[in-house]
Amino acid sequence: MSSSNKEFDGDSISSSDSLEIQSGNRDPKTQNPQAYVPSDNEDRMSELSHYATTPDQSLKMVRTETKKSLKDLGVSDELPTLDPNRPIAVENPIFPEEYTLETETGLVPVATLQDLGRNPTALEKLRKEKSRAFPQPNGEATILKDSSDVETFKSKEYSPEIEFVTFLINDPENPYNWPTFTKWAYTIILSILVVAVAFGSSCISGALFTVEDQYNVSLEVAILTVSLMVLGFSLGPLLWSPLSEQIGRRWVYFISLGLYTIFNIPCALSPNIGGLLVCRFLCGVFSSSALCLVGGSIADMHPSETRGKAIAYFAAAPYGGPVIGPLVCGWIGVKTNRMDLIFWVNMGFAGFMWLLVACIPETYQPVILKNRAKKLRAELNNPNIMTEQEANPLTFKELIVTCLYRPLMFVFTEPVLDMMCVYVCLIYSLLYAFFFAYPVIFSELYGYEDDFIGLMLIPILIGAFLALVTTPVLESMYVKMCQRRKPTPEDRLVGAMIGSPFPAIALFILGATSYKHIIWVGPASSGIAFGYGMVLIYYSLNNYIIDTYAKYAASALATKVFLRSAGGAAFPLFTTQMYHKLGLQWASWLLAFISLAMILIPFVFYVYGARLRAKMCKENYSEM
Structure with a gap:
């Protein structure tokens, strides 16, 4: 030129x-x-x-x-037309770990996914970056050996004719788009469902003498009617959690809660103690679907902006529910002396909630889209329309790894998870210990029967209610903090740090006031402190486990439920004997000293959690 x-x-x-x-x-x-x-x-x-x-x-x-x-050179002065199949505002192009994408057509072709970055090079680079970002203590990078790890990061070669189903823009079938009133109404119903299940686990503890009289057995054998149902809580999630991912949460609720309702009939009519114990265990297995799935159902409906508050309100249900059981059924047992009537009442409560929950539509997005894909294939006669879950289903081996192997493996390989689960287990176990310590304390000191002993549990409910006032405040503080900086799992421990001293305080008060010359208000008031600390600790540690093990949150929560339920089943078996052998004061103080030692856990992890996770966790599970 x-x-x-x-x-x-x-x-x-x-x-x-x-x-x-x-x-x-x-x-x-x-x-x-x-x-x-x-x-x-x-x-x-x-x-x-x-x-x-x-x-x-x-x-x-x-x-x-x-x-x-x-x-x-190929540069045009015309603006390119937008692809209607292209997801809008996608931060992570790897589709669809979260089945919440929305497109104008409700479909995403494989070619569009590749254009977004779905290719072997990008996935391998992501895997290497995650490995380098979380080196092992010996200096070696994390190697993803688990079958599900491979499934997450490998790039499956799909046919270019395949189109994956997504939600439409503002899709009314997407639970995130349901009206706010509807979502909160369903949240309340599901929370009450958890209360109903927890009520069933402890209802007979308010009238164990009816079991002794009905079958002429000892108190220790009668206590098994409580322990075996709680033990069933630990095994049921291994069945219901994976099944819900295949057929949906709604059908799992319908099947499991229907069986739970029906199996209250043989509990009421069993001719011998063996039949009652077996049926109570099965009731625990069937009803455990509520304990392991309700949290997920709430998360299905609420986006991240409101999910924390919804879970905060839900936090009291698994712990407040067991208190209502002996409170109500103590009066039934004393006034009627009928064991069967207790189970008929429990059946009525369970059946009513079963019918209510059956009215809730499906909330699990992958199953909603799977049903839509099936309908579209039939209407359009196009077999290439599917969800990625259908295109790449879990093998039986992967299902076993996800549902059985990994939760049990975490017990032996993840010290961080173990310490959190042990703390949750202790709080849950102490709750059931109260159900058997109060009858000893208030019957020996004041001559109360089970009807008035149940009333002594009301302060625990008061404390749980006070915690429900506190948890939304903590959640709002957490959201504001997230706006200032990137959060860490340790930020979730604030609630546990606030609540951790209260169980120890409650037990010290219970022991110090267990004397005849002290009015019953003294030991009963200990329940306020315990209920307050109990809910705050559970709410906080549950969120910490989810954030720390975000990659395998379902497996980590299954480990928590397994250990928590095992503790809740074991404590009733020796609580009565412990109070008789050690005395009313020292039995409570022994539990208080154990609770006192556990206070260190949330404080230590709040300060050193990141370093402890780097040394003790096999990989950085907190990054999805």
Whole structure:
């Protein structure tokens, strides 16, 4: 290009403009974006490399692009049309770990996924970055050996004709788009369902003498009617959690809660103690679907902005529910002396909630989309319309790893999870210990029967209610903190730090007031402190476990339920004997000293949690 040519006919850049560009006075990318397009031609690239020289070097003329040359390079002056199948505002292009994407057509072709970054190179790079980001203590990078790890990061070669189903824009079937009133109504119903199940676990503890009289057995055998149902809570999730991912939460609720309701009939009519114990265990297995799935159902409906508050209100249900059982059934047992009536009442409560929950539509997004894909395949006669879950289903081996192997493996390989679960287990066990310590204390000191002993549990409910006032405040503080900086799992421990002293305080009060000359208000008031600390600790540690093990949250929560239920089943078996052997004061103080030692856990992890997780966790589970 001649240097004497000062100006073209408007289709090119002037020579003076070129000089200004090289002198740093004008940026072609901002002043005229279409005038600066990189060329694939090696000669042009060689010339353009002079453009990057430092300002103090001598100016040189470079080739500029005309409208014709830009057209030859493939640059068009027409705006490209947006792909209606392309997901909008997708932060993570790896589709669809979260089945919440929305497109205009409700479909995403495989080609669009590849355009978003779904290719072996991108996935392998992501895997390596995650490995480097969380080195092992010995300096080696994390290697993903688990079958599900491989499934998450490998790139399956799908047929280019396949189209994955998504939600439509503002899809009314997407639980996130349901009206706010509807979502909160369903949240309340599901929370009451958990209360109903917890009520069933402890209902007979308010009238164990009816079991002794009915079958002529000892108190220790009668206590098994409580322990075996709680033990069933630990095994049921291994069945219901994976089944809900295949057929949906609604059908699992309908099947399991229907069986739970029905099996109260043989509990009421069993001719011998063996039949009662077996049926109570099965009731625990069937009803455990509420304990392991309700939290997920609430998360299905509430986006991250409101999910924390919904879970905060739900936190009291698994712990407040067991208190209502002996409170109500103590009066039934004393006034009627009928064991069967207790189970008929429990059956009525369970059946009523079964019918209510059956009215709640499916909330699990993958199953909603799977049903939609089945309908679209039939209507359009197109077998290539499917969800990725259908295109890449779990094998039986992967199902076993996810549902059985990993939760049990975590018990032996994850000390961080174990410490949190032990703390949750202690709080849950202490709750059931109260159910058997109060009859000893208040019957020996004040001569109360089970009806008035049940009333002594009301302060625990008061404390739980006070905690429900506190948890939304903590959640609001957490949300504001997230707006200032990136949160860590340890930020979830604030609630546990606030609540951890209260169980120890409650037990010290219970022991110090267990004397005949002290009015019953003293030991009963200990329940307020315990109920308050109990809910705060559970709410906080549950969130910490989810955030720490986000990658395998379902497996980590299954481990928690397994250990928690095992503790809740064991404590009733020795609580009565412990209070008789050690005395009313020292039995409570022994539990208080154990609770006192556990206070250190949330404080230590709040300060050193990141370092402890780096040393003790096999990999960085907190990053999805």
